[in-house]
């Protein structure tokens with residue numbers, strides 16, 4: 001699949017702000033700063049479609065992008081960012097949960113894990129939640145350019161073990177810098193659409 005067209009449609013917090021549209025949605029979730037917005041830019045060949053920042057907590061709203069006039073990429077706020085108030089954390093998790101629980105257009109959840117780190121409790125909770133509700137999922141290990149080839153094998157083992165993944169489940173290492181993993185992710189997403 002080639003992404004030829006990508007346009008920002010809207011930002012939302014509450015359900016009634018979501019696009020009034022029944023096209024399929026693919027959501028990107030993961031801890032703050034893991035690289036969700038960068039991944040969407042990379043997949044769509046757009047450097048500035050989504051704001052990227054070295055300061056965690058950049059994405060505070062749910063952002064909807066229409067892809068190839070056919071389906072949506074949905075960029076969710078990151079979880080697990082320490083430097084916000086308890087109340088703000090609650091608001092964020094409510095925003096994420098409302099979307100994930102209620103959105104029938106949602107067909108696949110792409111869960112991002114920083115390949116240099118052990119998946120956190122929040123990552124494990126998210127992974128189990130996805131499986132519990134029977135959503136299709138794809139696990140993407142981000143920032144793979146930061147590891148040597150020998151470290152990648154270790155990272156893969158750690159992620160698979162910590163999340164207790166099925167052996168046949170796909171885990172794709174991605175680098176936005178090197179555009180590594182792009183074809184694999186797009187193929188996986190394409191399979192969801194038909």
Ligand SMILES: Nc1nc2c(ncn2[C@@H]2O[C@H](COP(=O)(O)OP(=O)(O)OP(=O)(O)O)[C@@H](O)[C@H]2O)c(=O)[nH]1
Pocket residue numbers: 030031032033034035036037038039051052053054055056057058059060076077078079142143144145146174175176177
């Ligand atoms: N080296 C490297 N850096 C990356 C890669 N992907 C993302 N980054 C960097 O990681 C930082 C965070 O990226 P974002 O895409 O903003 O992360 P996010 O998950 O959207 O963060 P929030 O919006 O805060 O939840 C930025 O400084 C990116 O440049 C990658 O593949 N390699």
Ligand SMILES: [Mg+2]
Pocket residue numbers: 036037038051052058059075
């Ligand atoms: Mg972001």
